[in-house]
Every structure is written in structure tokens, then in C-alpha cells.
Amino acid sequence: MRAHNERLVLTLIRQAGPMPKAAIARMTGLSAQAVSVIMRALETDGLLQKGDPVRGKVGQPSVPMGLNRDGAFFLGLKIGRRSSELVLTDFLGKVRDRRRQTHRHPTPEGVVAFANDTIGAFLDDLPEAHRARVAGLGIALPFRLWDWGESPDAVSPDLENWREGDIATDIGRSWDFPVYICNDASAACGAELVFGEQNKPSDFLYVYVGYFVGGGLVLDNTVYTGKSGNAAALGSMPIATKDGSLRQLVDVASLATLETMLQRQGHDADGVWDRADNCPLPRDPLNGWLDQAAHGLARAIVSSACLIDVRTVLIDGWMSPDLRAELVLRTTRQLQDLTVPGIEIPEIRPGTIGRDARSLGAASLPLSDRFLVDRKAFLKG
Template sequence: MSNQIPSSAITIGIDIGGTKILGGLVDSSGNILSATRRDTPKAGGDELYLQICEVIRELNSKSEVSGIGISCAALISADRRTVISAPNISNWNFVNLGERLERDFSLPIVVENDANAAMWAEYKFGAAKGFNPVMFFIIGTGMGGGFVVDGKLYRGAYGIGAEFGHMKVQSEGILCGCGAIGCIEQYASGSALMRYAKEGIAADPVLGQEILNLGDGSVSGLTGSILTKAAQANNQIAISAFNTCADWLGSAIASYTLLLDPAAIIIGGGVIDAGELFLTPVREAMGRYMPFADTHPAPKIIAAKFGNNAGLIGAAILVRE
């Protein structure tokens, strides 16, 4: 289906993650005109597809739309049609999402990796604008990456380029959802951050209860936003969890810098709600681990402009291109 979409038209962007589905009506300047949210069904699969369709119908009821862009936390085929593998979403492998949505809605469809979509939003309208080359890390349930060089989104030969979250950092490490062992995602993602916090709470229940009291009082009720509030209130368990996560990310950034030499690295996803509580130790760790540290400029480490909305904005823009 042709993607000739006029600049005056509205498109839908949908961001599918391990815990939530975000959808929005987006104009050609990257502005979100209306937004909605659903929880990602734990069963994934057909239940997830039905939720995606509900989001599309809700948004389409508010405005005529000319295309649908999908951002998904997954490996995506080179033709941007099929979800190949989604480590953090159940029953969501080898799903020809583009074909199914095109059949059901008769609109142009683009399916893109969530970090690539978010990278594109930040490059076109956000914190990455003007930098070349520029990297992007999206830190949510997992850890994704995007890379723009010479104004083009780098996808590689088969669509799996810039999967920065799956660099191996521990030979005897934690099993990753991708099937490999010791990926950086297992040490510098939102899931890892929560693991560090829960370990700290178990080691010091009294101090840990200060964190839990910000929620429903239980470990099962602990969320990233609660942990961020605790860190901002100077709770040392929460601060230690962020510092551990930041140390791993900073070490990875040091290695990637020598491979790709980016002018800037944009950090997005839910973890960025902590702001400089997270970014400052990331920069410090990058400096500690940087090879040839005194011989070259380090990349700028910058918070993403669009936060959790970057994926849906980027997807809505990509369907126009």
C-alpha cells in the first residue's frame, strides 16, 4: 500500500512495550493531538492484537487518519512488516503485524523497532537534532538502541542493527530473553533496576520499608516511579539501585564510543524520569571506563525530550516516509 501521506494529514503512532501500549494522534511536526493507553496483556498474542485494534479504533474515532506507525520492543524484519522476536512480550514472535493491520484498517502501515522509532523522533524533533552520528538508548522493561548516521536511521543488512541492549558483558551471566547469556540488558534495564532495589530491600527491610510505603506497602507493588520518588527523597537503597544500573550503562557507553564515535548519546525510557539522579552517575561511569580517555572528546549524554512518548511519535512520523 502506498505511503503518500500529505503533510496536513494526521497519523496514528502506537508504541507496544512489555507492560503498556501507548497510542496517539500525531501531526507532521511530531505533536501529539490525543493519546490513550492500555496495559499489555500478559498472554500477548491475539489478546495483544485485539488491544492494539482497540487503541486504533479509539483514536480513529477522534480524527480521520492517513496511516498507522507501530513501534514495538522487538526485532523487526527488514521490510518493516513482521515482528520477528519480542523477548519481553509473550507469544509475539513471527507476527506479520503489518499485513494484519493493513487488512483490518486499509491504511498504510509501518512496523519498526521501538528504539529505532524513538531515535527517529528525537532526531527529527527532539534532543538528538543536529548531532551526527547520534546514538539512542531506550531503557524500559528491556534495553533497546537506535543509531542515526548522516541523517539516516541505521538498520543494518537484515533490520537488526543497533540492538545495543544485547552486547554480551558477562560470560557466566544472567539468561536474557533473547536466548543469550549476560547481555547488558540484564544489568542496565528497568528490570535490572527493580532487581537491584528488591535485593536492597531484602538486605535492609527497615530502610526498604520507606520505599514500599510510597506504594501499597508490598514488594509486589514496587514500581519504577515509586523507586524514583524514593531516590529523590534520598533513600540510599533507591540511590544505590540507580547507581548500579548507571555504572553498567556507563561501562557499555564507553565501549560503544570506541566502536561508533557518536557526538551524543540520548537516554530515554521510563528510567529517565529520575533525571540527573541517573544521568550524572552514567557520565561518571563512562569517564571511568572510557578507553584512551584523555585523547578524545566524550559524547554528550542527554535526556530524551519525548520520554515515553518517543516511540509512538517516531512511528507516526516513519509511516509518512
């Protein structure tokens, strides 16, 4: 575990980029001597490295210090209804390796075997000096996975098996690094906070559209998960549909719903899950899904804004940037058509991570726990 001031420096450089010691001292309020000691220790530990000197000013050239990409490595396991994916990221949050397996339903024993085999392969491929720098594994999965069968009356035994046991403990038995676990949508929200563009407000609601749709909540620059770890569970939120019926958001705004709409109209739905951005989807069912998803999202956002007074909402998901932009636009239009006296309608923005948000969010769990402080910690006015 890093000392607080070391974490403070690492957090600031991660957010603002490489900078000289004088700038770090000014922004953190630490003395120049304290910053020099901290930077020297972090450089010795291989977490920071010197950049090229910046010349052209009076006095000695300043030397920016930045993160060493090989300073630490993190594993992130995303468990989804359609597939599981495990990534290895470096200290900059760049994916160095990934493996994915598909399944009809995930089973605990299948995921544990996949994770252990893949971690072993990743470690074998790392240079020996880097293996000890693997700082932990994060796991992102939908909580209460057994609740989300094809229908409430037909839950698969594979999903029911998730009710018992502890997958973090099961995987952790095989390795000597810590294992963390988080709701998948909250983890995706964490990826946006740690790795995404840093021009976000201190409070925002986050929506991730995957096989299910889920949410995350950031308050005072920190992901808030609640006592059960399932805060901002937008997928469960009841919303009024266009025909006046009451349904959950997961029923109208999930990609599983888009898949079903495509199949019912005789189309191949494999393109929904393709990682390629140039995989076109038939416009008629896609337009129908976009309209109903935007309608549901707008109502869920208004309900959330009434309770927590968020002024910004980020929408991301397992989709191309173009499709994400269209969903953001349609949701914005739906919000503009709503009249809700007494509240300010939030601004809707696209997320900045995309398909890798849940995997990167899982990898951000050990990174945040071992090397970072809250984003607000370095703000001195």
C-alpha cells in the same frame, strides 16, 4: 507520496519553524518561482498555512509559512512487555489522543484487538474531514520479543506466539492506510530525530531505558537500523559488571531490574511505571540501580565508540527528567573514570522526548516515509 521538492520544503519548515518563501529558496537552492509553486500547492493541500506578516523592513512584508497542525494525522502503536499504547498525533507531532492497556505479557491477538478497537474510536472522534488525512500507522516493538522472558528457561507461551505471524499485516487488513513496523528503541531514536531539539550532531548513539534498555544509531542524520532492523541492540551487549562477571546490559540497566530490586527490598514498585514526575522512589534501591546502570551504560558506550566513533550519546527513557538527568550525570562520571587509550570519550546528553519516545517514534514512521526527506538533503553548504 509527495514530490521530492515538496518533501524538502516540509522537512525544512519542520526543523527550522515557519519561514518566508525567500528564506526557503535561499536555504534549499531552489528558485523563487519554484518555491512559490511548491508553497501554493502545499497550502492548497492543507499542509501549510500562512502566519502573520512580518513588517518593519523595506518593501512588502514577508509572510512566514508554517505547518498546518491538521494537515495530516499519524497513529503510533508502542508494544511493550508491561503495556501497549496507541497515540494519535497531528502534523506537528502533538499527541491528540492516547489509550493504554497493561498486560502481564503482550499477546499478538490481544494487541491486534486493542489496536483495531482504539483506531476505530480515534477515527470516530475525528471530524469527518480529518479522517482521510490519517496517513498511516507505525508500530514500535522489541524485536525477538520471545527471547525476553523472565528467565531463559521459562519463556511464556504468550511471548513464544510472537515468533510466528506478522502483526503489521494483521492490523493492516482492517484499514486502508499503510502500516509500518520498527524496533522500539530505533523508533524512539527516530522520535528524537524528527520531533526532538534540533541542535544535535549528524551522528549520535541513542539509548532508551524502558522495561528493557535498547539503543538506536543515527549516521548522517538518518536512523540506521541495519539489515535485520535491529542495529544498535545495546541491550544484548555483554558488559563486565563491578564484580567482574559478564552480563548483558539489559540485565543491569533496564527498569525491569529496578522493579525487581524494589520488590526484593519490600517496596512497592508501581511508581516505576507511573507517568507522573512527582512519584518518588525509595532512595536506597534507586541509588543502587543508578550506580549499576551507569556502570553498565558507560562500558557499553565505550565499546560502541570503539566501533563506530560516535562523539555524542543521548540517554532517554520512561522516567522523569530529574531521574534522567541523574542517570546522565552518573554515566558521565563513570566514563570519566575509564582509561581507554586510542578513542575519544563521547559527550553524554539527555534526550528531549521522554516517556512518549517509543509511541511518537512509531507515529513518525508514516510521517517520515510520506512527507520528509533526510535531514541532510537541504544542506547546501
